Amino acid sequence: MTKKQALSIENLVVSIEKKEILKGINLKIKPGEIHAVMGPNGSGKSTLAYAVAGHPSYQVRRGTVRLGNKKISSLAPEKRAQAGIFLAFQNPVAVEGVSVFNFLKTAAAAVGRKIAPRDFLQELEVAAAAVGLSQDFLKRDLNLGFSGGERKRFEVLQALVLKPKIAIFDEIDSGLDVDALRDIAGQIKQLAQGGAGVLIVTHYQRILKYLTPDRVHVMVSGKIAKSGGADLAAKLEEEGYRGYR
Amino acid sequence: MIFVPIIGTKTKKVTLLLDKRGKEEEMVVVFAGKGKDEIDLDLSSVHSAPSTRGKITVKGVLQDEARARIKGLIKIKKGAPGSRDFLEERTILLGKESTVETVPDLEIEENDVSASHAASTARVGEEELFYLKSRGIGEKEARRLMVEGFLASALPVEGNPGKAVVSKLKKVQEYALD
């Protein structure tokens, strides 16, 4: 990952099974910035995350997504990941028979990280400790039998290891206790400090107590109703989303 | 553990005989078929003594027009109380014309037992594929990871299967993927 690049979303209209969910989203995330997209259930926040990552069920009807100057909204998901997009899933799926280590090794190679196996293993051990996962998780099958908290931590670990340009976290705070939340917020801050653009999708403002966003966007019914600074989040906590519907 | 690798057209019958008190046996079958291969498996676990333990795991991958017929049977006869058994038959269908017939039978004549089976057929999971691709892994590589992983997961989690088994498993994986 050499050059840092901004994520630009322009007039993005996305539908799933012919139903329009995103009705024209405009958003720009510069390297090192932390943005939060907040909204009630059904507002389309997760759709935004999936659409940027390129999930096949989501059709881009109009508009574009660009990483730097490169248009990524028509690329296959693996090409987007190779370009530097990372999505931490809300409900990561389990893949039986694929070990965590094997998966990480393959993914790291796929995004172009050239690192000797022994160094890589050491890096993984450090990262595991940083996110609060035990060492033996490397041998386990990918997400198989992981608790909710373990899955979330593992998503964050992947972000640390794959070093993306843009990292999107879909409801990373759900199911985590206070300590875990604090740790993970710290990791995400480090990512941003390292130059990644970060997008946090959430509807509670729990994680925003440990991590100050540069911009907060309120999303309601597939549109961004209002954008502001970190204080907007506090306002939402007090007043809720009703004023924006 | 009895390990049975099946590559291409083959007919095979394997029976676990749990005929002495406390005996334990396990069978793992991995199969791969492609082209016009036809695979016919007849696997059974027969308990005739008390407190015996059996386990049969069958996992396989079919491509092109390959066909498989998997007949599995757990039979617990009278006089074998305290026995346990589990039969698992899972097939991934990679090719449009691949077909499988799976018949997991149970015949239980004692009540103080635990016997169950599970069978499933599916394609390679779309959500799983997307997860791997979202990490930059290409389609072919993602499928390879999943198919290899699926076949490898037939082996028991505990213990070391040994070099011989691992190399036989590799051959099945290679046949399934190329």
Place this chain on the structure above:
Amino acid sequence: MIAKKDYQYGFSYPDKAVFKSEKGLNSRVVEQISHFKSEPDWMRQQRLRALQIFGQKPMPPWGANLSAINFDDIYYYVRPADRQVKSWRDVPKEIRQTYERIGVPAAEQKFLAGVEAQYDSEVIYGSLRKELDKQGIIFLSMDEGLAKYPEIVKQYFGTIIPAADNKFAALNSATWSGGSFVYVPAGVHVELPLQAYFRINAQNFGQFERTLIVAEEGSFVHYVEGCTAPSYTTNSLHAAVVEIIVKPGARVRYTTVQNWSRNVYNLVTKRAYVEEDGVMEWIDGNLGSKVTMKYPSVYLMGKGARGEILSLAYAEEGQHQDAGAKAIHVAPYTSSVITSKSISRGGGRTSYRGLLEINPGAIGARSNIRCDALILDPQSRSDTYPTMKINESQSTVEHEATVSKIGEEQLFYLQSRGLTAAEATGMVVNGFIEPIVKQLPLEYAVELNRLIELEMEGSVG
């Protein structure tokens, strides 16, 4: 079911049957049946053809032991009263008394839209409430249906289960009598469940009712049948056929709780064709009979069609419940769910027999099958024989089955809260079958739970 000490329904009335055909099966008997029903010629011809097929078909080489059935030793037709009655008062006294002992009148007032009671293979009581008539819903005996709506009957009769399907379908097609004809017009929802009871009274008498249900587009109907029969020392045969056609967007639920006495051979063919976006639900409870062979089926013919089959089987000493389900996926995006719960006790045997077929082209088909069996003691037996034929790779199938006894920890936990061993067992067994029981109409659910409790009292210590 019900402990040997007191078979609640073990009574019988002296044979008041008005006409009895000769024993045994031949073309003369079949012609007599058709003649007495004043049937159109095409039905008579169908019966005779079916009789031929019956003679040619062998007994099934699988399933329960049917060697004791002697086809020549059975009366195939009896007609107890000359006319069909429309209100309770018009039903002959003895027959009314039979039903009163089972408790039909009270239930009829509260729950039923119309009752057709079958006595010795003739429907003698039927009543259609004014609302049903107004909505254009037809609910008649099969005989009346054939007489009044021959064009509809001719269109569907035998199209879902032809005589050649199996030996007992052929037998039924030759000798059928009684059963229900239900027709629901497009868009109509029948609010109350339609219900019918069956009884066998004459010794060595066969029951061959034939039911046909046609649910037009977007309609809904719930049909309920439950039956009891008196005890005999010689064997009785019940070979019924139920054909159901679910048109696009329609939904049909067919609930059966069968509690035949221990000498009955209950061999039934039940099948539904489900068209686009249609839904078919079979709820099948098998408690009685000496032998039951019954596999309610759904043929998912149209895109998005769904089928659900809930099967409950209970077998005691001398009983073999060979029951299960069949789901055939023909069209894409179809789904099926099969849930089977069986209990065997005191030397009884339950067998789950199932077939799942996914045909080429049934893209996106999904199926989920779950069979659980409880064996309550070492004398009893349980089998599971599922067959899955997957001929379309773009489909998903999951199947799971378990066989076990009641866990000691569960029993102990309940006993530590003051329940006796029998009460605890009863509670666990009722919990085991709850997913199916909760789908039954209330009066069946209550009766079933009580029967289980009674049973368990005999089973423990």
